[in-house]
Amino acid sequence: GFTSAPPILAAKAAGAATFLHESNAIPGRANRWLSRVVNRAFVGFPSACRRLKNRSVTVTGTPVRPPFHPRDVRACRTDLGL
Numbered sequence: 001g002f003t004s005a006p007p008i009l010a011a012k013a014a015g016a017a018t019f020l021h022e023s024n025a026i027p028g029r030a031n032r033w034l035s036r037v038v039n040r041a042f043v044g045f046p047s048a049c050r051r052l053k054n055r056s057v058t059v060t061g062t063p064v065r066p067p068f069h070p071r072d073v074r075a076c077r078t079d080l081g082l
Contacts, residue, residue, distance in 0.1 A: 002030040012037055017081060023062045027051050040080075 004020060011018045022031045023044040035041050035052035043049055044062030 008034055022048050
C-alpha cells in the first residue's frame, strides 16, 4: 500500500532489488503504481496479475501455498537473484 512507497523508492535509489506483495484480488492505487518500478511483484490472487504493470508477477496465494514453505535457502536466493 501507500506506506510501501517511500521504502521502495529509497531502495530503488540505493540500487537495491525491490519487491511488493498484493494480497487483495484488486490491487490498490499505490501498488498498481509501484508495480512499474519494482523488480518483482507477488500476488495472492491470479486476478490481480492483469492489474499490475510488471513482467515478473508470481501468484503466491493467500495464505502462502504449502509448496513455498519447505524451500532450500540456496534455491530461494537464486530465484530472487541474491
